[in-house]
Amino acid sequence: MIAWIRGGDLIDPVNRTVEPRDVIVEKGKISRILPAGVFQEAGPRIQRIEAPGRWVVPGLVDMHVHLREPGHEYKETIASGARAAAAGGYAAIACMPNTDPPNDCRAVTEFILDQAKRAGSVRVYPIAAISKGQAGETLTDFGDLKAAGAVGVSDDGFPVTNSELMRRALEYASFYGLRVISHCEDRSLSGNGVMHEGTVSTRIGLAGIPDASEDIMVYREIALARLTGRPVHIAHVSTAASVDLIRRAKEQGIRVTAETAPHYFTLDHYRVEGYDTLAKVNPPLRSEQDVEAIKNGLREGVIDAIATDHAPHSTLEKDLEFDRAAFGMIGLQTALPLTLRLVRDRVLNLAEAIGKLSWAAASILGIPGGRLVEGGDADLAIIDPNCEYPFEAGRILSKSKNSPFIGQTMKGMAELTMVGGKVVWKRP
């Protein structure tokens, strides 16, 4: 079989081009990329996929998701998370280690990869724990984890407080080419906070998480990256000061990369008014000024990637008093339309936006994908840019429905997602 994706506009995030191209897929690979009208074959072996008015983009790559398996399968499984990812235009996702048991050893990494294989959907790349049990004390077996298939290490959700441990993790991980991803939070400063500390928390009487609780740790990671000369990746940047710190570090040639999540450039702390637990997330939704700074950071390239921090929680964790509810929101099916808003608002051009959703993560993690090239894997998405629809709970393929965007109108959606030449999502 040969798939002929005909008449679409191909987006290349590396050359930053949007050009009419036909894409030919054979045996799971992209065999040819041709200007429109050149390829003319027909016959039973040719499966034509019509894409006029559509964008053909590299399958999106999400470097930060929580798939909850093993341990919390009632919230999400690798299969359900992968389905949601495929529907969001993703061809690859990297899952964080805070499962139960945590992904701190080869057995769990292999289990995740086995489950992903069984799911037969998007590619799943495990990120292993930095410390055993994510307890912040002893390094995990980086070499063994790498050999088993881990692509990075992080104690996401349980920030590393011990600075020497973080230093050694940066040094040791570089030997294996594993990227260290840091959840930057000084927990002693966050205390019992449940939302951004600012005028809204003061007014509605919720304990605040100051922006400094993120900034302090961002600076520590930058200082350690400078000290060791090793790269570090900052997860879910949410504050204006973090953006400034990362900008300055990059100017000094320090090897730091960063991601933010769509909610940090779309929502601010006013969304918490009314005590809606769907808006409870960590780091918290920040001030209007922070939201602007995040957009600027994306525009200027200070923030390299857009990741979802997809964090499924069931009603058991969310239908509670605000301070008792869990932090986190799902995001796999809304990241693309929310990022496209940035294109409409002229924060990013189209190729940049797609690049932040694909190429950036692939290059930071050192995994394939993120770009469509002849001879490369046929990991791609066909996007209908004009499709407008209400985002309703019924559309959510994730097991958990904890999205603060339910009820909003979205524009743009993946019409088809292909992984290794296999169609893993087709808009019904």
Added chain:
Amino acid sequence: MTKFGHKDLLGMGLLSVEEINLILDTAESLKAISARDIKKVPTLRGKSVVNFFYEPSTRTRTSFEVAAKQLSADTLSLSAGASSMVKGETLLDTARNLQAMRPDLIVLRHPSSGAPHMLAREVEAGIINAGDGINEHPTQALLDLYTIKEKIGRIDGVKVVIIGDISHSRVARSNIIGLTKMGADVTVSGPPTMMPIGVESMGVRVVLNPAEAIRGKDVVMLLRIQLERQSKLLFPSMREYASFFGLTTEILNAANDGAIVMHPGPLNRGVEIAPEVADGPYSVILDQVANGVAVRMAILYLLIGGAKGDSVDQGR
């Protein structure tokens, strides 16, 4: 004629000036009941009020109970220890079960900010917020407004200083919202560790030193210092708090002539308030308690007395 169209009383932020005046005027007309020999009117006969207290409370719970009984409502008291919460039931489930028994009102005291708001969305019964976390305590603010009006004669233009842990006080938050809404001039005072970020955006002035903040004020409102917060680095010791932030007759002299001292209780004598101040002539602390019953009667009456949206005058 002002109407009171609310199902719930969740916070001062949701009340208009007219509605606050309506509550205060209604309280005024109901206050006489407490002074009668037979302290009971049949107004709320056949109505049921559940006092649902997830946190210990003597004053507020008793006040609601007395208010409901004087209006002839049936009352039922639940506390966290006696409810299914200790068996792991969620707040929503407990509330839905209560709802199935069709009470008219649920008076909720809860340690989580926003808990009454969540309940109000889920149950048909009206919800009165009797204190939610560090957010609001609207009936306290209303009885404080009533007391200020009673003692000073007006609220508009009155100069008020609130002293204590502003960050963690629902009494402070409700009073700041209510007082500024009613035209009072509000200053907040206390240790910087207890001053919430951006509190000026709520329309108040910050003067950290109480001795300075009290100058020229008509009302000195104290907040209870919560002893349990001492471990959380907010202040080093009771002794130090009492010496630098406690209200003594000496610093009270800077207030205006005829100034009143208020405190929501329970008092920490010798910490935030010197005993001679608590018992002094300017103290209206016990008037606050007495007025609390009248104000709560007014709220119960306005929420469930007569048909929804009835004006008070018709109800009289």
